[in-house]
Amino acid sequence: MQHSTKKNSRLSDKTKLLLKFNYTSSILSLVFGVLCYYFLDIKSIVPHAFFTYTILNVLNIFMFKRHGSLLVMAVATSLLSLISTIIIVLYSGGINSPFLFVLALIVLAGYVVTSLFGKIYLYSILGIVCSIYTLGKLDVFNFTNEIPGASKDHFALLSALFSVYLLGAIFGKNLLKTHHRLYKSKTEIEKQIIEKETLLKEIHHRVKNNLQTVSSLLSMQGRNTTNEQIKKIIKSSQNRVISMAIIHEMLYMNDNLSKIAFKPYVEELSAFLIKSVDGSSQSIDLNIDIPDVKLGIDTAIPLGLLINETITNSLKYGFHGRNDGCIGIGLQKQENSDEDYILTISDNGVGFSDETSSNSTRSLGLKLIHNLARQLQGSAIKDESKVGTTYYIKFKDVPQTLSPVA
Template sequence: MTPPTKRNQYSNKAKLLVLVSQYASIFAVVFGVICYFFLNIKGIIPLSFFTYALLLFINVLALKKHENLLLTYNIASILTTINGIVITLASGGIQSPFIFVLGVVVFAGFVNTKVYGGYYLLINLLLISLIFLHDLSDFRLLANTVPEESGNWFAFLSVLASIYLLGGVFGKNLLEAHHNLYKSQKEIASRIEEKETLLKEVHHRVKNNLQTISSLLNMQSRNIKDEEIKTLFKGSQNRVVSMAIVHEMLYGQDESLSKIAVKPYVQELCDYLFRSLKVHSKNIESEFDIPDISLSIDTVIPLGIIINETVTNALKYAFPENRSGKIKIKIKEGPEGKYTLGIRDNGVGFCDKVVNKKRDSLGLRLINNLTRQLKGNIKRTNKKGTRYKIQFEEIIESIS
């Protein structure tokens, strides 16, 4: 099925082509009658006008049957070019004012497409050059059939017809089409702005809802005495907040509403985790080596949860007994939309006993599952602290 914009373009071009053909047919008939009955111009010139008008009329009627706009346009252009050359040669050659009709053909070509405009420009420049060379030679294809006393009137009518077709028909309709296009563009821009505003409001409400869930989890955890269960609630709360930050940033952006600037997001997430786990007093520093890149929301949310899990583990287990240290997060951009996330700390690392105990924990399962969701792989080492190296791809969900 043809898209609406394509159908509109086809309709506008067809309308303009039919309109120009109708005017050209009328001008040809009127011009032929004036030449024959009033200007005493007999023979090839009035005959060419009448034949051209008839063939142009048939060409327009044929468009309704085959609906091939390009074919109809080319036939009309060829007919106009042939008619223009014949009448030009029969009315004085290079000095004939009717030669300006060839300029109408070139203009019509550029109205259709830039390519066809270029073709007809070269063709008509060549034809005009050949007419000039023809006049320089002693050979004559057609003699001048315009009587001397009718020359000024013929010139006046030729220029009048050419200017009217260019300005009164082509120019007027192109200006109207441009006005309609400008109006449509303004309407589209207004609708896009309205949709962006609504989309921002959606992100704002999602962020508020996620923060409400986080607050509910926090309130519920206060009534729990079991520290292990309380820790589980706190972990869930942090995961919710990691998603809420994404929607908060989308709401505050003025540009793209589908991509997130990664560096400020990671920094804000880590600042929240440091405050949430109250580790500022432990003298633990954070360091970021992240390029100025933006990734899709479908990539940033799982990436944020992975960072949340790894950084939380580091803050809770890597620096016991108020030990100072550093957590470094690095993202490296690779070829073809691939990236490498590195998260490392200089803490005590995981001993094998802790690793085996935590292997089935929700956090580690989340890290592994979300890495697969990002079409990536993960490596973890425990030398001189814990290190994660995660290779992943940007995920862009298509809406069909």
């Protein structure tokens, strides 16, 4: 609806401008013709070209009131102006005619309709000017200069006034009005963008606060039970919530509201998990090799949950009976695609049985790893040849599914 309204507004502006050009040029041509005929002693083709243009252009305006087609009126106006101007130029000095500048106005009139029309008239008129110059030099056609010597200065003055008035009163005024409208529109758009960015920041801030509230509720619930298994389940759920809260906090703090820098996010999430998961008393080295890439929120959240599951499993089970260990997280962009990535998550722990899979195990974490990889249009592959546990997650930076704020 808004696009249709803008289109109709532009069409209305073009119509008003072209009608104004037709009315003004017709009146000026009539006045110019009268002055040529009665005051400048120009009795032949030049004044009649002005009179003919006036009559045909008035008829063109009248016909537009009947058929209502802007394109038809624009074509007729351009052709009438072009033919009349060429005739006047040829019989008022050729390449030296002061009326030659009016051809430039015809180019502007063409651009008023469409850029295609403008380009067509631009190159056509350039060719016409070159042809007039060539014909004059070669003396192929003998066009008599009808302007008497005593009237040349007056004709040049009238031609300059004719051109400058049309340029200033019609096109110049319209350009200034259009510039003012574009500036006003630009200011309004910038204001709307700032308002929407502020709103989105506030949304991310509130989502982060709500997720932290959920985490606090889970923590309170965990303290109210003596069942260690339930406590572990609640703690795992709490970490998953925090992994999402960190993303919304980063979006709130940064200027980019749709993408986050992935490396800082992984560093913050990994540090939090090492401190929070049981076994944090162990000496765990963290090796993060991630380039400076930004990923969309619909990609970062599943990846954050996926990293949460793998690191949590490593901390809980991978270093059993050991006081130290190493966890590595790396990201590579595949060379054959702009959207495919490979995330490597590994540890040098004891690993787990080769017979354990997402289909056979009852572990929610292992099932989540594979489900989240599929959500990212990829897959999770466990490398059986490595010491400890190593996962290769192939994924795409999926486009956002949420529509922008209207």
